[in-house]
């Protein structure tokens with residue numbers, strides 16, 4: 001019992017980052033994410049890490065990418081308006097394959113909207129927010145413990161795949177306080193970026209011969225002097241506009257994530273395999289969905305829950321299979337159906353899909369989900 | 378025979394600069410400064426934004442980071458905070474630094490973090506083909522100022538000083554040896570050093586302003602650059618349309634990385 005505490009979601013996020021080995025935070029205050037910065041401001045100097053409050057969210061992104069170039073595990077946290085400002089440099093991190101983690105504690109939008117309330121309105125922005133061709137990893141945790149563990153996973157995935165990872169929380173989960181307890185002697189598994197083994201002269205920072213599409217990454221100061229640029233580049237990192245070089249580079253960059261979806265994707269299921277009605281929900285809404293599904297199952301209804309923990313890359317085959325034979329699918333989310341649209345795309349057209357949406361800053365309650373299920377039953 | 382300073386360049390010629398562009402002169406002056414300081418390539422990072430001038434980082438043989446338009450300084454701060462022992466050089470253009478990156482510029486000055494910023498001011502957006510920048514003089518012409526620019530220009534050096542930079546100098550591409558010395562002095566200074574270089578873009582600026590060709594542009598720059606000592610003896614009227622070159626401001630103030638390290642020591646020492 002000694003380890004049991006009551007912890008807020010945003011604090012669990014900061015604690016998870018520290019457990020993952022993060023030594024660098026740069027950010028700009030914004031509700032409902034600010035507690036993450038405040039926790040890091042206290043914690044980082046104690047371990048000799050670096051906390052910076054920058055002049056805006058663009059600068060925050062720049063600083064964490066710069067820090068990551070030197071090998072630091074770096075992250076930032078923000079919400080809607082700040083997340084919009086970060087998009088150009090999230091694209092830069094994707095293009096240059098520099099690991100970093102961006103926490104977005106979602107609030108309603110567009111613009112200032114409802115700054116203190118909750119939303120899942122950035123699900124598609126997380127996927128497509130920056131211009132051009134890229135893929136991304138985005139994680140949506142549902143509980144305080146999951147925030148902690150998945151933050152560690154976020155850093156691990158960023159390092160393993162040399163990519164920015166979006167950590168999609170929302171106000172509801174960010175400000176929720178819940179039981180926090182780690183197993184005795186808990187030690188997380190930590191993944192670090194693969195370092196080059198080649199000679200200094202022949203190091204290719206964007207080499208295309210690795211089985212999982214991820215080139216080894218040298219840190220500034222390691223002795224490998226190389227060039228990082230957001231221009232399309234050849235294996236050495238220098239600008240190239242040769243169509244075959246560009247095509248190979250972009251497809252490798254996208255493929256290293258999309259082709260490894262089985263390694264990256266994570267789900268939780270409750271009676272999903274053999275139910276008639278499948279409820280799909282993620283993040284804080286999945287908590288309501290779980291209660292709704294358990295209530296209905298206790299009443300003898302054939303309802304199951306499927307909760308994606310990793311939203312992007314989108315596991316097409318998994319969702320297609322999971323929905324086969326269902327009488328109907330219900331997708332509940334705090335937006336106008338951003339993920340439902342994605343599911344609709346891959347589910348057999350004969351299967352009705354009900355998109356339960358909410359955009360007024362209010363939570364999706366278990367009763368809302370029960371009502372939606374009864375509509376399609 | 379290879380010149381000593383050539384070890385600071387990569388072997389990836391040809392570069393993209395037009396014939397007669399000032400960027401090459403600045404790059405040469407920087408490399409000579411490196412040689413004078415005897416810096417090892419492995420101890421240096423070069424960081425830039427986007428623009429013709431920002432392409433310099435692909436030609437110099439350091440750890441190099443070619444970032445996004447206007448954003449070089451935040452990246453540089455991330456690098457420097459993690460690797461205080463590294464020498465950080467930031468290359469930027471007048472648009473990159475004073476327009477889209479203006480906010481980062483004043484805040485980097487304010488923090489007084491130990492690095493050297495070289496702003497290549499060619500009075501124009503070179504890369505995008507000649508639009509006016511916040512440093513294009515009033516009355517000059519650009520593709521987006523076809524009837525003459527009505528915007529007043531920043532004095533970037535005054536802005537740097539007012540924002541907290543502790544070394545501020547202006548050089549120009551005609552006085553290339555002086556430029557080398559300014560870079561050396563700026564880099565040796567502990568704190569945030571800003572070196573504005575009055576440069577020339579014969580293609581996108583010169584032609585539109587009836588200064589045809591690189592030699593004419595160099596001559597124009599030579600004739601309008603006034604050493605600080607000379608300027609001190611001149612009246613405002615005589616200095617109109619000209620700019621002062623040399624070290625404009627130097628001060629001692631707390632350096633940011635050091636301040637942060639002291640904070641860490643204080644926290645770790647358990648002082649509340």
Ligand SMILES: Cc1ncc(C[n+]2csc(CCOP(=O)(O)OP(=O)(O)O)c2C)c(N)n1
Pocket residue numbers: 427428429430431446469470471472473474497499501502503504505510
């Ligand atoms: C966000 C963004 N906006 C606009 C551009 C287009 N752009 C590229 S370079 C440039 C201006 C460069 O001017 P300057 O910084 O003076 O550099 P120069 O080319 O003159 O050396 C602009 C507007 C861009 N790359 N990114």
Ligand code: SF4
Pocket residue numbers: 393394395397398399400429430499503504577578579580581582
């Ligand atoms: S356009 Fe102007 S600034 Fe750009 S390379 Fe040519 S001469 Fe230099």
Ligand SMILES: [Mg+2]
Pocket residue numbers: 428470471472497498499500501502503510
């Ligand atoms: Mg310019």
